[in-house]
Amino acid sequence: MDVTKDKRGGKAMTHRNSLKVIQNIRDNLDLTDIWRDLNPEGKRYIWRQHKPEIHCRLDVFLVSVSLAGRIVKADILPGYKTDHSLCNIVINYQSHPRGPGLWKLNSSLLGEMDYVNNIKSIILETANQYESDETVDEVLLWEMIKHQIRDTSIKYSKAKTKKMKTVN
Numbered sequence: 001m002d003v004t005k006d007k008r009g010g011k012a013m014t015h016r017n018s019l020k021v022i023q024n025i026r027d028n029l030d031l032t033d034i035w036r037d038l039n040p041e042g043k044r045y046i047w048r049q050h051k052p053e054i055h056c057r058l059d060v061f062l063v064s065v066s067l068a069g070r071i072v073k074a075d076i077l078p079g080y081k082t083d084h085s086l087c088n089i090v091i092n093y094q095s096h097p098r099g100p101g102l103w104k105l106n107s108s109l110l111g112e113m114d115y116v117n118n119i120k121s122i123i124l125e126t127a128n129q130y131e132s133d134e135t136v137d138e139v140l141l142w143e144m145i146k147h148q149i150r151d152t153s154i155k156y157s158k159a160k161t162k163k164m165k166t167v168n
Contacts, residue, residue, distance in 0.1 A: 035061040
């Protein structure tokens with residue numbers, strides 16, 4: 001793509017039509033050459049010839065711009081018994097650490113009067129808190145009540161578990 005960085009020896013500019021096709025594809029599909037992005041001044045070559053001595057980076061690492069942020073490493077490694085080198089890309093699939101997962105109400109807590117009374121008071125407090133607020137409609141109020149129930153249930157369950165562990 002950049003003859004000053006991607007070629008050593010031979011004619012300064014070759015395969016102009018091929019370069020135009022690649023640039024057109026890259027621009028139309030919103031692709032980027034990730035090896036060049038990660039190695040802006042690097043001079044590594046994928047193909048080489050000894051007589052006359054010519055070294056070129058013929059292959060480009062075209063990836064979508066949306067995937068580029070997940071690529072950790074792009075490298076050119078020596079090939080075995082060939083005049084071409086190996087192209088290697090390392091992609092990080094897990095960009096966010098996993099959280100606690102989906103929460104479900106532990107229905108066995110509904111048999112405990114302390115828990116039930118606590119949830120009833122949370123519902124009344126949340127409803128009273130937003131009763132006069134005109135920006136909060138019924139749907140938003142319901143979501144806020146569910147959120148408070150979830151938080152209270154998690155705290156209650158953790159406290160109950162901690163208490164059971166200290167008893168044993």
